[in-house]
Amino acid sequence: MILNEEEKKVILDSIRDVNDFPKPGIVFKDITTLLNNKEAFQVLMNHLESRYKSYNLDYIAGIDSRGFIFGAALADRLGIGFVPVRKKGKLPGTTICEKYELEYGFDEVEIHIDAFNNQIGARVLLMDDLIATGGTAVAASRLVVDTNANLIEVCFLLNLEFLNGVKRVEEIAPVYSLLNI
Template identity: 75%
Template sequence: MLQQKILNEDDKKILLESIRDIKDFPKPGIIFKDITTLLNNKEAYKLLMNHLEDRYKDYNLDYIAGIDSRGFIFGAALADRLGIGFVPVRKKGKLPSTTVCEKYELEYGFDEVELHLDAFRDQKDARVLLIDDIIVSGGTAYAAANLINKLNVNLVEMCFLMDIEFLEGSKKLEKVAPVYSVLTI
């Protein structure tokens, strides 16, 4: 069994302090967690990526799927560090070849995410990690996880930088695959 590696409290504090809060964005009453200040902080970003590499190096992953768009930042870098493929999960209409898509509910309406049908090179039972920045309601990640499962691969875990815990999005996601959040807010 794999040892589940998590960050210690001091390292979590470094990451939390590197994330800027923007009040009333995108609308009044919301406190937006701005990760751009983590990304431009070379020590914090390196700490995060070193942790993710250490956590996932023994998972025998074949691919990392990153959710459009901030999941690309962490997913592509981690895939490179692990020497495996990266697969983008895009918003509808952004991929040029034959795709499979999944609709999900937003606060006011619906949206869709999609994957290329051959995203995992038709490798049945490939081991895949899904990654994104933040769990809010969990809708986008839930749709992405369903897409991955439609392609007959093994979704090993879903990984997020942060979980906004009181919104309970991770509870929804845990019905599909194990969830790991580096930070819980």
């Protein structure tokens, strides 16, 4: 299932561009304006529910932090569990970590080792709001796979095509991007 042009416009028009944030030269895609637009959020969630209801998913994993919003809302609609993939040091209990490269240094994401209730082959959808270079998404994808889950697909609301991050993630799992910009 693909968004029609009217649905794409409703969603895209609800996302605000913020110039020079978090640093000069960056155009930040602010999804808070999508979240407070009930029509756009409903169009988005209806589309995601329609797309994924036949995937027989067991869990949705959301990447810290905006992936939590869409992932948890979709998990609720599908009647399945939600699992957070957090920045290092934010989860209690036993976790596994994956390091990834940033423009100037490294960062890490982590997941509980038993995030999918030790279910071998659990069918998981990984979600985030945006993919740029793909570092965080690749690390999160590896974590899902490292828990012995079956990563069915990685879903992004926005794909910044010129940064080619999707290609890196596709080496691990199929990718679906609602809007390619």
